[in-house]
Amino acid sequence: MPTQVGTGRLDVARAHDQGVYADPGNLDLGKLAYPHDGGPVTKQVTYTNDTDAAVTLALTAPAEFHLGASTMTVPAKGSATVDVTVDPKALSDGLHSGYLTATDGTVTTRTTLGVYAESPHYDLNLHVTGRDGAPPSYGFVILIDGQSGAGFLAILTSQDHKLRVPPGRYDAFAAVYGTRDTPTGVEQVDSVLMADHDVVVGADTDLRFDARAAKEVRLHTPQPVDRAWLMVSYQRFFKAGDHEGSLGAVDFFAGGNERVWLAEAAPPTTGRLQLNTRWYTYEPLIRARVSGLPLSLSPRPVSDSRVLSPTAAHASPRFDGMRTARVVDVDTADPTALAGRNLAGAVALIRTAAGVPYEDQINAVAKAGAGYAVLWRDLSGGFRPAVGEDLPIPSFVLPHEEATALRAAAAQRTVQMKLQGRESPTYGYDIIEPLTRMPDGLDLTVRTKELASIDTTVNALAPGHTVGDMRMGFISGVGYVPAFSGVTLGWPAGVHRTDYVRAAPGFQYLERATPAFEPNPTGSSWDSAHEQYGQPLALRPGQRITERWNTPVWRPGIPAGSPGIKTGFPGATRTGDTIDLSVSGWNDGGAGHAGIYADVYGGAQAKVYRNGELFAQGGVLAGTLPVGPERATYRLTHDAQRAAASTPYSAQTHTAWTFTSSHVDGDRAAALPLLQLDYQVDTDTYGRADKRNHLLGLTLRQQDGAAVPVATADLSVSYDDGAHWTKVRLERIGAGRYQVHLRPPTEAAYVSLRANGADRAGDTVEQTILRAYGLK
16 A cells, blocks of 8 residues: 555665665555454564664654654664554544655655555355355355445355445345366356345345255257257346446356256345346257167267357267167277277267377277267266367267166167267257346246247358358347347358247347358458348247348448448438448348448458549548538449458459438438449359359349439449450339349359449449359
């Protein structure tokens, strides 16, 4: 505490030459606990005189620091000591500091003094018990004062802890983690969440949490599933006058095998609680059963420690269809013991061993001819091992109880295992459950009629890419819910999956997709340059939605259905004499999809012209532009290129919009007449259309909110990257809608597009896209 004051600038030469100095230079008399009614606190300062003559010093200090003497003589080549005392009863709350100055007029020393008298605080004694009745091996308690916003944290490493807190009414939230020792280290197996919403502290107080009272969180779905993850978000809201605010959220993420438990708590008497749970589960990628054995098996693929996605993270090869193989118990798969054994095509049942990498065991049985590997460990319960390399054969995990029963059967007779595999799941369940109190566990059953379904296909930008998608969630009155942010689900490109999603009043979802997990020119493993967002979805039970992501044609623009930049989505508007621009640089061909705005690759240039003169420029068409009230002609241009390493499509784009605009009355934003061009073409997983004959659609439209009717459009195509262009005859099939059948030359590999459009007011758009899509 004295260091908060300091002793001023240091005169090194003087300190050395004067020969008299004090020790210590900073005297801390401590922190005096409330109600600081103890006896006086005394510490000493010693003065040393290295000179040949005695020195008499006059001593002064602030009034709250009592000195044992006002003067002191320090003998030559000697030392003398003075007491410095504070009386806790005489101190007001807070920090007290100052200087002890000793001087004879020539020699001067200064010692910083400090003491802290604690304001009213009390002991909050925490008594926490784990699910097994023992002290928790790890966990924490968070304490929040809803009025002041003050927060306190205790890390739990034993049963009893103490927090020192001011008086008040607190919300207490506790999390206790259960772990167990395994042959390969410590594994987290469960999380217990507990709360006490009305902890009143006005004296020393005991607070108890007992995880033994908690019950498990469970989900039951119409079809069999594996759980990718479960997220729980604990969020408290408090009122201050007419304003209600959140003091933040505590989020928990539980992986596939980790279990979550909740302990019931009385509802809060002040403010409110928002406890949000969300599951993502998906069709099992491997199912197994054994003929003649009344045993339910629940295998899971071996995970890949190199990938964070809980769905893409399978180092095990996947397969589609049914297979049958005999089960062979190989114990720990010791290579010496495997010598001479016949494992051709068999399911090798492997017991994990301390210090032996899982991949070494799997590689050993594969070398001996096994077609499949099953890992288990000699400890009760499930586990989820991860490896750091691709595995040579399909490999999965069985819980201890199932594996030991299978092992016993294999010791008695020949056991045949039937395996059903999936390259990727065909269905999943995205289930949210918002609560306003801590329940006594949670046992939730969902039925298909209560859910909406979203049919999702995510294409790749190039062969070999792993793709991902995510669904974020919002609740009316709460806003963005952290537990609903989800985790990107990674799958092989082009897979089709139906997600059954919880639909409820006040819920909205926002989907996004990306060709994720692949290196890009920024050095990141997340290709954010091509990330796409959909429009907000308010779902109804029984509703069915189709989404197709990462499809051609990629181009800049404003997606149809966008609610505008005032809500965080693309748009181009004018309010008074200010133009707001937020035009996406890369939108895929999906309806309503918007790409991010950032110029990730550094290859984009945007310019704004006003009456023919350059007015503004940058890497993106996004920003606020103050303009004059007079009517003017504006031209917006966007030129961009994409790295060939990421995708061969839309390698270069040029787009130019021309429109007129003048002052807009009132304070409401008016949509500018920025004409948009949409393209429709049927392609395969990798963006390739039929070379022999395919249909290309073109739509000319205004951005949402702009009322000027569209007029005309034309289109030219090139099959040699823009060296030669051919204008095509468009068939008009509706207002602003056209189509044309294309028959590319046999040697063509890509189709480039050049389109133009105009509305009845003379506003125009022109767009050139090199390598808009591929041909096969």
